[in-house]
Amino acid sequence: MNYFRFAFRNLRKKGVRSWLTLLGIFIGILAVVSLITLGNAMKVAVTSQFGAGNTEVITIQAGGLQYGPPGSFVTKPLTTEDAEAIKRISSVEFAVGRNIKTGKFEYNGILEIGSAISVPEGYEREVYEILDDVEIEYGRLLESGDSGKVVLGYNFYDGKTNSFGKDIVPGRTVLINDEKFEVAGILKKKGSLLYDWTVFIYEDELNELMGNDGDSVDMIEAKIKSKDLMDRAEEEIEKLMRQRRNVDAGEEDFSVTTPEATLETVNSVLGAIQAFIIIIASISILVGSIGIVNTMTTSVLERTKEIGIMKSVGARNSQIFSQFFIESGFLGLVGGIFGAFFGILIGYIGTLAINNWLGSGIGFQIDYILIFFTLIGSFLIGAIAGITPAMQAAKQNPVEALRG
Amino acid sequence: MKKKGEKIIILKNVSKYYYLGENVVKAVDGININVEKGSFVAVMGPSGSGKSTAMNLVGSLDVPTHGHIFLDGENISEMNESDLAQLRGKHVGFIFQQFNLIPTLTVKENIMLPMSLQDIDEYEKEERVMELLKKVDLLDRAEHYPNQVSGGEQQRVAIARALANDPPVILADEPTGNLDTHTGERVMDVLKRLNQEGKTIVMVTHSPELAKEYADIIYWLKDGKIEKITTRKSKSMKKVGKWKGD
Numbered sequence: 001m002n003y004f005r006f007a008f009r010n011l012r013k014k015g016v017r018s019w020l021t022l023l024g025i026f027i028g029i030l031a032v033v034s035l036i037t038l039g040n041a042m043k044v045a046v047t048s049q050f051g052a053g054n055t056e057v058i059t060i061q062a063g064g065l066q067y068g069p070p071g072s073f074v075t076k077p078l079t080t081e082d083a084e085a086i087k088r089i090s091s092v093e094f095a096v097g098r099n100i101k102t103g104k105f106e107y108n109g110i111l112e113i114g115s116a117i118s119v120p121e122g123y124e125r126e127v128y129e130i131l132d133d134v135e136i137e138y139g140r141l142l143e144s145g146d147s148g149k150v151v152l153g154y155n156f157y158d159g160k161t162n163s164f165g166k167d168i169v170p171g172r173t174v175l176i177n178d179e180k181f182e183v184a185g186i187l188k189k190k191g192s193l194l195y196d197w198t199v200f201i202y203e204d205e206l207n208e209l210m211g212n213d214g215d216s217v218d219m220i221e222a223k224i225k226s227k228d229l230m231d232r233a234e235e236e237i238e239k240l241m242r243q244r245r246n247v248d249a250g251e252e253d254f255s256v257t258t259p260e261a262t263l264e265t266v267n268s269v270l271g272a273i274q275a276f277i278i279i280i281a282s283i284s285i286l287v288g289s290i291g292i293v294n295t296m297t298t299s300v301l302e303r304t305k306e307i308g309i310m311k312s313v314g315a316r317n318s319q320i321f322s323q324f325f326i327e328s329g330f331l332g333l334v335g336g337i338f339g340a341f342f343g344i345l346i347g348y349i350g351t352l353a354i355n356n357w358l359g360s361g362i363g364f365q366i367d368y369i370l371i372f373f374t375l376i377g378s379f380l381i382g383a384i385a386g387i388t389p390a391m392q393a394a395k396q397n398p399v400e401a402l403r404g
Numbered sequence: 405m406k407k408k409g410e411k412i413i414i415l416k417n418v419s420k421y422y423y424l425g426e427n428v429v430k431a432v433d434g435i436n437i438n439v440e441k442g443s444f445v446a447v448m449g450p451s452g453s454g455k456s457t458a459m460n461l462v463g464s465l466d467v468p469t470h471g472h473i474f475l476d477g478e479n480i481s482e483m484n485e486s487d488l489a490q491l492r493g494k495h496v497g498f499i500f501q502q503f504n505l506i507p508t509l510t511v512k513e514n515i516m517l518p519m520s521l522q523d524i525d526e527y528e529k530e531e532r533v534m535e536l537l538k539k540v541d542l543l544d545r546a547e548h549y550p551n552q553v554s555g556g557e558q559q560r561v562a563i564a565r566a567l568a569n570d571p572p573v574i575l576a577d578e579p580t581g582n583l584d585t586h587t588g589e590r591v592m593d594v595l596k597r598l599n600q601e602g603k604t605i606v607m608v609t610h611s612p613e614l615a616k617e618y619a620d621i622i623y624w625l626k627d628g629k630i631e632k633i634t635t636r637k638s639k640s641m642k643k644v645g646k647w648k649g650d
Contacts, residue, residue, distance in 0.1 A: 002520065009508045309504045312465060313518040313565065314493015316486045398465045402504070 007327035011334065014299075018331065021295040024288020025335030026342075029378055031281035033343025036370055038350040039274050044362050045354050046266050056227055057130050058234055059257045060086070060220040060241065076245065076253060077216035085240060086222050091233040093225045096123050096130065097217030099203060101210045106175035108166045116150075116176065118203040118217075127200075130221050139170030139185030142200060150174070150181045151200040154189040176201070177209045189361070230258055288335065289385040296328045296389035307393050308401030317394040324390035325383055332382020336375050344371070411474075412572060412604050413439035413462055418471035419628075420457050431457040433628035434471070441572070444596075444605045446619035448612065454628040455608045456577060462606060463496045463575045464488045476572060493522050497566025499595075501578035503558040505550040511561050512537065512546040518568040536564040540594065556587035563594055574598060576607040580614065592618055 011018045062078050083097040099118040104111055119127045124142050128134040134141070142151050152168060159167040168174065172183050176199065190196055207214045224233045238256050247253055300307070307320055315323075344366055351364045415437040422429040432454045439445050439462075449455045460466040461473055464480045467488075472481045476495050480488060497518075498504075505514045515536055519529045537543045540560040545553050550561065559579060566574055576595060580588030596618055599605045609615050615622045622634040 006509075013508050305504070306506055309506055310517070310521075311489060312463070312492065312498045312500075312504070314489055314521045314569070316489040316521075318486065319489075319521060399460050402465070402500075 003323055003326040004330065006323060007330040010299075010327055011330060017295065018334075021291045021331055022288075022335035022338065024284055024291045025332050025378055025381065026288070026339045028281045028285030028288055029336045029339025029374055030343045030346070031277055031284060033340050033370065033374055034346035034350065035274060035277045035281065035343075037344065037347025037367065038354075039270065040367075041347070041351040041354055041362050041364070043267070043270060046270065054130055054223065055259045056224045056230065057259065058222045058224060058230070058237060060222065060237060061218070061255050061257070063253065063255070078218070078220055078254070079215050080217060081215075082241070082244060083217065083220045085244060086220060086237055089222075089233065089236050089240060091225055091229040091236060093223045094123075094126050095220055095222040096120060096126050097203075097220050098127075099206055099210075099212060099218050101206060101212070101218075103177045103209060104175070105199065106178075107164045107168055107172070110164045112163060114197060114199060116199040116201050116206055116209075118206045119200050120203040126223065130223060134190075135188040137186045137188045139183065141185055142202065146184060147202060147205065148181060149184040150176070151185045151187060152183060153187055153196040153198045153200075155196040156199075157186045179209060230260075234258055285381060289332070289381050292328055292331050292382050292385035293389065295331065296324060296386045297392070299327075300324065300389045300393045303393075304396060304401050305404035307396045308398050308404070311396070311398035312402060320396075321390045321394035324393045325386050328386020328390065329379045329383030332385070333375060333379040335382070336378025339378070340371050340374050410441040411438050412441040412476055413437065413606070414472075414474040415458075415462065416472045416474075418458075418461060418468045418473060420454075420461060420466065421469040430628045432461065432468075435625075435628070435630050437462075437623060437630070439604060439606060441604055442599070442602050443620045444599045444618055445607070446615035446622045447606065447608045447625060448610065448615050448622055449625035449631075450610065452627075453625040455625045457628075458625065459575055459577055459606065459608045462573075463498060464492050465498075490522075493518055494569050495571050495573060497568070497571045497574045499559070499562050499566050499574065499576040499579045501581040503550070503555070503562045503582070505558055505561055505565075507550055509549075510546065511542060511548050511550070511553065514550065514561055515564045515568055518565060522569055524569075532568070536567055539567070540564045554587075555583055556590060559583060559587075559591050560594065563591070563598075567598070571603075573604045573606065576605065578609055579607065580609075580611075588614075 060078065060082070062076055078097065080097045083095045086092055086095040097120065100115055101118075102113060102115050105114040106112070119142055122144065124144070128141060136151075137154060137157070139151075142149060152174075156162050156164075156168050159165055162168065168183060168186070170183050170185050173180050174183060175181075181201070187195070187200075201209075204214070206212070222233070222237060224230055234256055238252070241254050241256070242249065242252065245253060310320060310323075348364050351362055355362055415435055417434050417436060418432060419430065419434050420432040422431055435454075435458065437458075447455045447458060457466065461468055462475070464473075464475060464483075468481055472479055474480070475491065478491065480491060483491065505511075506517065509517065512533055515533050516529050519532065524532075533546075534543075537546055540563055542553075542557060542560055542564065545557060545561075550558055553561070559582075574595070579595065580591055583591060592614065595605055595607070599618075607615070607619065616634075620636045624631045624634070
């Protein structure tokens with residue numbers, strides 16, 4: 001007995017009502033598939049944003065915990081002396097004060113707002129090491145005595161995507177806050193918005209451009225001697241900074257962050273978003289399956305006569321049950337197929353959008369195992385929703401059923 | 405071919421009661437019927453006489469409250485639902501007044517349905533459905549849906565479906581009730597031919613003309629009891645208390 005063909009025929013005949021029934025499952029599966037596809041892409045993207053640097057680097061910032069370029073509302077800034085003090089901690093290999101400033105960047109007559117990160121003269125190697133082996137794509141890195149020169153992140157290079165309409169190559173002159181600088185080199189792509197769109201510039205020159213007093217820094221990055229010492233170093237730095245800033249434990253006006261902590265925070269935020277969407281998807285699937293129960297119950301009532309006919313030509317109860325059970329599963333499956341298809345589509349578009357937004361290059365992958373289990377799952381949800389109606393259908397008395 | 409005297413359907417003191425609250429409706433009340441293999445039997449009676457109930461019992465669609473029914477040698481009063489369904493599928497072909505085709509299936513698929521329920525392999529199904537379509541002259545309607553063919557054609561589809569598993573017994577409940585005279589005659593001719601080919605036909609009808617023209621033996625039912633039995637030879641009406649062969 002070809003239940004599937006029969007089921008498909010019945011669904012098609014029912015038209016609009018079938019499609020409406022599918023909606024709940026469709027939305028649920030759509031949410032699950034697009035969420036997981038996008039969530040994975042987001043994790044890769046965010047991890048590459050925050051994990052672009054060396055994993056043995058601890059970041060110290062003034063004010064509360066915050067990500068991104070520190071704002072101007074930091075009340076009591078860190079200083080170069082703080083960096084010097086941290087450097088003297090035994091577990092710390094070196095510490096560098098960094099400034100990240102926003103300014104005007106002009107090339108080929110086109111003006112953009114961008115961020116510049118300072119490189120203290122004499123600390124070039126350290127800065128690159130903090131970024132975990134920065135490699136040069138074109139030209140060369142900043143070297144001692146390179147005043148009036150900058151190194152640019154990879155995204156500045158290509159004229160087709162850099163919004164300046166022209167390739168920026170080493171030797172060209174760019175305007176930063178209306179001052180001329182020569183491009184010394186272009187870095188290799190790191191897949192992180194933070195670095196790929198950043199101008200690397202000597203600290204003194206940056207301070208001069210931005211009117212900075214030359215003593216305060218936006219953050220201090222400390223390279224720890226080995227990974228095993230991370231926890232100890234974190235504690236020691238916190239203790240030292242409390243003393244220097246004269247605050248008690250628990251009332252810190254600064255933050256000490258390890259790469260793991262950053263990733264953990266990011267992951268827990270992503271996890272919370274995922275959990276939220278999964279709850280919504282579950283509700284949608286639940287509502288969808290109730291819809292299927294409803295449709296199938298109506299269907300059993302409508303097709304009472306058909307059940308009688310089936311029985312009169314020799315259908316056993318188990319065959320009637322299977323017919324309705326599979327039809328119900330089929331309803332779920334069709335919803336699942338559409339949901340999975342559009343879920344993948346949304347995942348794909350979303351991945352493109354993330355790449356576009358962050359300038360990252362996350363590859364899009366269809367998770368076939370996810371699709372497989374999603375489809376099996378949607379069939380099962382439909383089938384389970386159909387159990388009660390199918391049992392009702394099976395136990396119809398043939399004579400009464402024939403009367404319709 | 406006909407084997408004279410062999411009983412294919414035996415109803416022994418069969419009753420079917422329906423309980424409506426405190427009232428007992430005796431739809432069929434202690435009837436005895438013996439149907440010889442290869443015969444054409446008509447069951448006559450006014451509405452409410454219990455003729456359809458009797459046919460449902462014979463066709464194992466329903467189980468008796470009292471008494472025993474033997475279909476092709478098997479006591480169906482003692483069978484469970486699943487066995488009854490199997491028995492129906494293999495031994496009985498139903499033809500209804502309302503045709504009772506499944507609207508979502510094509511003519512061909514409707515005819516195939518009883519075979520599908522018996523898990524007959526695709527090749528054999530295909531071969532037999534073609535044979536049956538030819539037999540009822542519907543080859544050109546095979547891919548149509550029931551609502552796309554005429555009433556007479558629908559009833560011929562139903563006949564082909566009844567024959568799908570080559571059952572020895574055909575039960576027809578007012579087979580011409582929904583058809584005009586001419587179309588009805590065509591359907592009756594098909595039944596007559598099937599009877600000549602050896603099928604046992606039990607037909608429920610309220611038309612005495614039809615019964616007299618085609619049946620070998622007529623059971624007249626009234627209030628759930630057999631009022632009289634008429635045979636083709638005598639065509640006279642004789643009062644029956646109990647059927648002779650019982």
